[in-house]
Amino acid sequence: MGFDQYHEPPEELPAETRTFARLCASLTEEAEAIGWYAQRIAVEKDPEALAIMQDAQGEEFKHFSMDLEFLLRRTPAWREIAQGVLFQPGDIVEHGEEAEAEAFEDGSSGAAGSYEDGSLGIGGLRGASR
């Protein structure tokens, strides 16, 4: 079994970073699967097989979205940029540049707090030591 999601020695990484890396790897795998199903669906002629693959691709959409939401919740700067880009009409690149500038120029810390609601972002602690 490989541990390719780690680029640093796992034993040196904090538990939350290992979890973050696992979800990043999962996000990548779900995106790959979505792409593979898109290709299979594009060439499949059998309607029954096509329906199954469309259903399976829907599952991957769900998995990808859950992975992404988890990662965004744990990464305030990423979340702030994503909020400026996702589900916004208009020029995607323009939104991306603006969101990035706002996230890092205004800062996601200081008086605004590290988290969107101004909280300390402690949340649930199950799995934390002691």
Added chain:
Amino acid sequence: MNHLLRGHAPISDIGWELLDQEARERLSAALGARKLVDFSGPHGWDYSATNLGRTASLGSAPSDGVTGRQRRVLPLVELRADFDLSRRELEDADRGAEDADLAPLDKAAHQIALAENVAVFHGWTDAITGIAEASPHETTPLGDTSEEYPRRVAEAVERLLCEGITGPYGLALGREQYRRVVETAEHGGYPLLDHLHKILEGPIVWTPGVKGAVVLSQRGGDFLFESGQDLSIGYVSHDADVVRLYLEESFSFRVATPEAAVVLEP
């Protein structure tokens, strides 16, 4: 700016980062209950009640030919711990001082964490029913010496199994009981902490505010903590010498399976 009014405080970005980090570290260590119960949220400061899915009958209806029922909800409680910090200390932190005196923040963090633990395990009159209050099991002594702990904990686990409550199981220990566990080695030098881990197959948690110990299932779905506003630092006022701040949160807690915990008295 939200209700915390942090933008009005005479505190730099560096100062806020220092305070947030200090509070996060202190709270994470002492919030024992959150290490043992299900957590949902945060749902925000304007979230006021938990849906219980239940209704209460009403004595009358607004007009003939209809009946009505009223939804029952569990209102969230607010916990708050005020503290003052010296502006000189914060200014020195801006200059790079590594030893700024944040003792009032540390004390407030411990107080609010302890209050949360007490509310979850022992309840809060007219607001929250705690795990120990709800448990239908007869309370038994943990034992006068730590050597008795494994037998008492094993008995508690067996009682949970008899009720069909599956593991793994967690153990919340009060301050004195936790100290005894970590300092004790049994005959042959085997650490008591490891022995208890083998019995429970789950976490052993330092939980200031807990009286004695509580063994509780970790299978999920039995003990439900719902966060409105998660722990936050807010601003009250300041003068030339001090800035007045507070730690605050809103939450509800309910026990879905009372028989999933056994209380061991100190």
